[in-house]
Amino acid sequence: MSQQRPGGQSGQPGAVPALPDLPEATVARLPEYLRALHNLAETGHDTVSSEGLASAAGVNSAKLRKDLSHLGSYGTRGVGYDVALLIEQIEYVLGLTQRRAVALVGVGNLGHALAGYAGFATRGFRIAALFDADPSRVGERINGLVVHHIDDLTQIAAAESIAIGVIATPAPAAQSVADQLVAAGVTSILNFAPCVLSVPEGVDVRKVDLAIELQILSFHEHRKASLTSLPATGPAGGLTALPGGLSATGTEEAVGT
Amino acid sequence: MSQQRPGGQSGQPGAVPALPDLPEATVARLPEYLRALHNLAETGHDTVSSEGLASAAGVNSAKLRKDLSHLGSYGTRGVGYDVALLIEQIEYVLGLTQRRAVALVGVGNLGHALAGYAGFATRGFRIAALFDADPSRVGERINGLVVHHIDDLTQIAAAESIAIGVIATPAPAAQSVADQLVAAGVTSILNFAPCVLSVPEGVDVRKVDLAIELQILSFHEHRKASLTSLPATGPAGGLTALPGGLSATGTEEAVGT
DNA sequence: TAGATTGTTAATCGATTAACAATC
DNA sequence: TAGATTGTTAATCGATTAACAATC
Numbered sequence: 001m002s003q004q005r006p007g008g009q010s011g012q013p014g015a016v017p018a019l020p021d022l023p024e025a026t027v028a029r030l031p032e033y034l035r036a037l038h039n040l041a042e043t044g045h046d047t048v049s050s051e052g053l054a055s056a057a058g059v060n061s062a063k064l065r066k067d068l069s070h071l072g073s074y075g076t077r078g079v080g081y082d083v084a085l086l087i088e089q090i091e092y093v094l095g096l097t098q099r100r101a102v103a104l105v106g107v108g109n110l111g112h113a114l115a116g117y118a119g120f121a122t123r124g125f126r127i128a129a130l131f132d133a134d135p136s137r138v139g140e141r142i143n144g145l146v147v148h149h150i151d152d153l154t155q156i157a158a159a160e161s162i163a164i165g166v167i168a169t170p171a172p173a174a175q176s177v178a179d180q181l182v183a184a185g186v187t188s189i190l191n192f193a194p195c196v197l198s199v200p201e202g203v204d205v206r207k208v209d210l211a212i213e214l215q216i217l218s219f220h221e222h223r224k225a226s227l228t229s230l231p232a233t234g235p236a237g238g239l240t241a242l243p244g245g246l247s248a249t250g251t252e253e254a255v256g257t
Numbered sequence: 258m259s260q261q262r263p264g265g266q267s268g269q270p271g272a273v274p275a276l277p278d279l280p281e282a283t284v285a286r287l288p289e290y291l292r293a294l295h296n297l298a299e300t301g302h303d304t305v306s307s308e309g310l311a312s313a314a315g316v317n318s319a320k321l322r323k324d325l326s327h328l329g330s331y332g333t334r335g336v337g338y339d340v341a342l343l344i345e346q347i348e349y350v351l352g353l354t355q356r357r358a359v360a361l362v363g364v365g366n367l368g369h370a371l372a373g374y375a376g377f378a379t380r381g382f383r384i385a386a387l388f389d390a391d392p393s394r395v396g397e398r399i400n401g402l403v404v405h406h407i408d409d410l411t412q413i414a415a416a417e418s419i420a421i422g423v424i425a426t427p428a429p430a431a432q433s434v435a436d437q438l439v440a441a442g443v444t445s446i447l448n449f450a451p452c453v454l455s456v457p458e459g460v461d462v463r464k465v466d467l468a469i470e471l472q473i474l475s476f477h478e479h480r481k482a483s484l485t486s487l488p489a490t491g492p493a494g495g496l497t498a499l500p501g502g503l504s505a506t507g508t509e510e511a512v513g514t
Numbered sequence: 515t516a517g518a519t520t521g522t523t524a525a526t527c528g529a530t531t532a533a534c535a536a537t538c
Numbered sequence: 539t540a541g542a543t544t545g546t547t548a549a550t551c552g553a554t555t556a557a558c559a560a561t562c
Contacts, residue, residue: 019483022476025553031472035451049519058453061519062555069521077520078562094472095479102471113370114467119451123468124475164474187481188474194292194376196315204477206470210371211380213463214359215288215351217421217445218381219279220461222352224444226276282529306543318543319531326545334544335538 019093026067032057033064034090035123041083049080091124101128103162103186105177106169107137107147110192114168115142128160133173150180157184164188171195178205276350283324289314290321291347292380298340306337348381357420358385360413360443362434364394364404367449368425372399385417390430407437414441421445428452435462 022030036056040048050068054061068075071089075081091097102125104115114120115130130147132138140147148156156162165181167174167189174193181189182203191197191207199205279287293313297305307325311318325332328346332338348354359382361372371377372387387404389395397404405413413419422438424431424446431450438446439460446462448454451469454462 019480023552027473027476028469030476031466031469032453034472035469036453050521051519056453060555062557063553065519065521066554073521075520076562077560078518080519093476093479095475095482096472100471100475100478109373109375110370113367116366117467118366119468120471123472125468125471163478164471188478190470190474196289196293196313202481204474206474208465208467208470209288210374210465211376211382212285212288212292213447213465214357214377214382214421215291215353215380216284217447217461217463218352218357219284219287219350221357221420221445222350223276224459225352280528307545308543317531319533320529322543322545323530330545332544333538334536335542337543 020070020072022070022093026070029057029059029063029067030090030094032059033067034087034094037083037087037090041087045083047080048083050075053081094124096124099124099126100163101126101160102164102166103129103131103153103157103160103181104166104168105131105150105153105181106167106173106193107132107140107142108168108170111168112142114166114192115145125164128162129156131156133169150177153180154184157181157186162186164190166190166192167197168192277327277329279327279350283327286314286316286320286324287347287351289316290324291344291351291353294340294344294347298344302340304337305340305343307332310338351381353381356381356383358383358417359421359423360386360388360410360417360419360438361423361425362388362407362410362438363424363426363430363450364389364397364399365425365427369399371423371425371449372402382421385419386413388413390426407434410437411441414438414443419443421447423447423449424454425449 033053036053037048040053040056048056050061050065054064057064065073065075068081068086071093073081074085074089102120104111104127107115107130111130111132115127120127127143127145130142130145131150131153132147133150135149137147138149162184163186165178165186165188167177167181169177171193174191174195175197178189178191178197178199182199187203189197189199189203189205191205192209194209194211197205197207290310293310294305297310297313305313307318307322311321314321322330322332325338325343328350330338331342331346359377361368361384364372364387368387368389372384377384384400384402387399387402388407388410389404390407392406394404395406419441420443422435422443422445424434424438426434428450431448431452432454435446435448435454435456439456444460446454446456446460448462448464449466451466454464456462
């Protein structure tokens with residue numbers, strides 16, 4: 001294992017290993033595998049089978065092997081995967097060999113919590129700057145960082161080599177913040193504001209909407225209830241409710257990603 | 258419009274309108290349409306075309322029409338959709354005609370912020386109870402709610418008719434909390450802890466992992482960089498960098514949902 | 515060699531999309 | 539009627555899955 005650079009299957013001498021063009025669904029699962037692998041490494045596992053890693057990551061083993069095969073994988077038939085090597089590979093593909101600098105805009109309720117979220121630091125990121133539009137918050141110190149005014153974004157983003165912008169403002173402010181991030185050269189945005197952002201081509205936006213997650217769960221609650229309580233709402237008797245309230249939902253556990 | 262119950266296409270007299278069995282991808286987009294519709298209603302629009310609603314929700318119009326057709330939709334050819342009616346329909350399908358009670362477990366950094374998140378209240382939910390395992394936090398008052406000890410969950414969940422549990426604990430505590438939620442009869446869980454939960458059939462789990470979102474963006478940053486800066490890392494000249502750093506990424510804007 | 519497990523194939527499934535007939 | 543726009547069809551695309559040959 002050691003320093004060996006993953007992805008070097010290409011025969012071209014001196015060529016930079018091109019990043020494989022992974023399916024989006026695979027990209028979304030690689031971080032999950034990475035987290036599971038770190039857990040395994042910490043508990044003293046040097047090697048893991050596709051079955052073992054899949055169950056630690058909550059997927060089936062066929063999917064896991066298919067995903068890893070896109071990396072040009074380095075498993076050993078009859079043995080499994082080398083945990084440390086696979087961590088290296090996935091971190092390389094995800095671009096986590098460098099710690100990426102994150103700018104967080106909006107230090108209200110949610111932004112405040114994100115500024116203090118330890119999980120960012122332990123998983124490859126550095127919150128490098130905080131911003132807010134409210135002058136009364138500028139200068140405030142959160143978790144060792146000073147809150148800057150949003151108008152200083154361009155200057156500070158350049159100085160700190162910001163790679164990713166996180167928007168935690170109210171919805172009405174979000175588009176303007178996105179525009180400012182883009183103008184400052186940021187090409188990846190994580191948006192917590194409940195609104196659609198319009199950005200130029202080449203800029204990636206991911207969205208996290210907490211209420212939407214609850215609404216999706218609400219649908220499934222509603223559906224489960226409509227399956228078990230139909231007779232109760234109808235005029236008279238009929239089907240017996242299923243024992244224990246268990247059911248035949250299309251996608252029971254671990255819906256979505 | 259008015260009180261008319263949506264979903265009544267079934268000819269069976271006296272039958273409760275069965276919930277349509279929607280594709281998961283459609284379910285995940287309905288809340289987005291709902292948010293856009295509320296915006297339209299607030300800005301005085303009575304009617305909207307599939308084109309108009311689609312662009313407000315950030316999808317294409319074919320997808321929107323297909324999604325709405327699963328509801329047995331009520332658009333008018335040549336005119337569009339009645340905004341108020343469509344809001345009613347989607348809220349009905351998502352089970353938002355009743356305000357659902359949410360229990361939040363873990364009032365640390367993130368949990369504290371979630372307890373105060375106004376977006377839950379405005380979009381169909383009521384945070385009904387807070388829990389923590391740390392005795393020193395029990396009794397604390399957050400946003401008008403007292404923090405209870407996790408051991409009181411079963412009793413309080415029943416009293417408050419908790420429909421959804423939100424886990425905002427550290428990862429090592431999450432599985433045990435999930436078990437307690439399930440034991441208390443909760444069948445929908447939103448998990449913010451970075452770990453896989455195992456739950457019985459019939460229980461729905463959705464996961465929000467903030468670091469994973471950043472890692473997915475990191476992959477795209479890495480890929481964009483590998484496209485434009487290949488010549489710089491190679492031995493000598495070669496291809497010219499694309500002007501403006503724009504590129505041919507597979508999925509540029511608004512990746513994922 | 516025998517047993518274990520990967521990487522790949524091919525079949526299946528679900529989601530997306532463009533095009534257009536139906537119809538307001 | 540003419541113009542607009544839905545709801546549906548059918549083609550395409552991407553993701554999932556089981557099975558198994560390759561191979562350690």
